[in-house]
Amino acid sequence: MIKPEDKKMLLPNMSRRGFLALAASGSALAVTRPGAQAESLKTKANIVILGSGAAGTALANRLSERMPNATITIVDGRKRHLYQPGFTLIAAGLKPAEYSVSKTEQWLPDTIKWIEEYASEVDPVAKKITTASGTKVTYDYLILATGLKLDFNSIEGMDLGLVGKDGIGAVYAGPEHAEKTWQAMDAFTDKGGIGLFTRPATEMKCAGAPLKYTFLTDDYARKKDTRGKVKIHYAAHSKSLFSVPIVNEKVRMLFDERGFETDYDHVMVAIDPGKKLATFNTPDGRKDLPYDFINVIPPMVAPDPVRFSDLAWQTGKWANQGWAEVDKYTLRHVRYSEIFAVGDIAGVPKGKTAASVKWQVPVVEDQLIAQIFGKEATQTYNGYTSCPLITRVGRAMLVEFDYNNNLTPSFPGIIAPLEELWISWLMKEIALKATYNAMLRGRA
């Protein structure tokens, strides 16, 4: 539980002016250098990290560099590391499934311990976690970096075994499923019919990805000269296509320009692969929509050990999605000051992209180290989220924004965020994976 002396650390510099000054000044934020350059600190703290995805791995590398004497344990049963932003390129037929796959162990520092199991329970009062096999691991500080759970089971009739057959796609499900989705999309754009594109009503990782895949399908149909036989139908979960109003307007204009048909307030709940019908909850009740090709994107929730624990939001719009209830600037848990959440699991209003992880990791590193050494933390997270919104093969919009729905372009005046550019495509195709890998190593 939060001790009074911890309180001042929860919102350092959080006067509005202080925060704006920080956010406005890139150089003020550039105080943390990658772990390798910062001085190493002496502590025997026992730190446990749940999850060795983008966020967990990057933090493990940075923390072990900064605090060589700390005991750092990472807990994750997944042997394969997945570079998920690559799934879109795989599902567009531009990369093979292996493009996104590497080994978890190759990214982890030798100095830490990896328990190759999933956590099944977190007890924040006793400060211990239990792994799938029943092993108990205690901690002084806990980092939640479990990512999220794709809840395909909550879509009635959906079976991942069907992906690639009968026009069913699921770009999110993994690299192999992304590759099968490409086969289905390729066949569909040869033949024509109705392409149906969906997104869930829950929080989701990379909210631009459902839009990207819609644009890519349109692009292939145009290139194959079959666009006349293809109908593109996008089912939005709410009254908008994207949560940031200015981006939403731009996407709406592009959808009109490309001749997509859009339905709002449509949340997919079931699929009938035999009849090729998808069922949606709408303000007017349940409604069936036909498809010849569909990209099923399921509801996303926190993994069970967080979702069904006191770590999750207990009230409000996220109560049943289970995201960790952390302060949105410091990423520290609001009830347990020695617990942080980083990456997709964090219950904050924006984020859930690898680009957000890159911003969040140094913040958690700074907050945690300040806490261990009784110092004042200086870094906070401003909601930075980014997503190269592909609008066709060869062009994208480099959309970047923060908690306030402000656009926060990295290259203001040079790379326009709402323009379809080749340079933004190059960022996605060449720079993104390299930057992601550098981040995993703690160097970016």
Place this chain on the structure above:
Amino acid sequence: MKDLTFDTLLAVFEEVFGVGLFWALVAVAAVITLAFLWVVLRDRHVKAVPFLRAELLAPIGAVASIWFVFAITSSGMKDMGGPIDLIVLLSIGVAGGVGSTILVYVMQSLIAKSS
């Protein structure tokens, strides 16, 4: 992006090419540049005829480097979307042109001397 330091940039380039290849490319570029300086110092000036010949090949270097970028990415001329795209494209061309000029000049000077 939070901050783009030189360290970050270096780390990203190492990931794009692989550490070995990246530093090999840097070494090759450094060797060619040094060789150019050495040749110029040795001859005490840039020789007009070989330099003109090298310059005539610059457009080939420019086109080749642009072609190379298109070949290793899923993109092409049709994807140019705004002014920055053309600036980047021209910069790649200029880099290729200047690089090939220096390379060809150095090679001519070295061959001329040794034969």
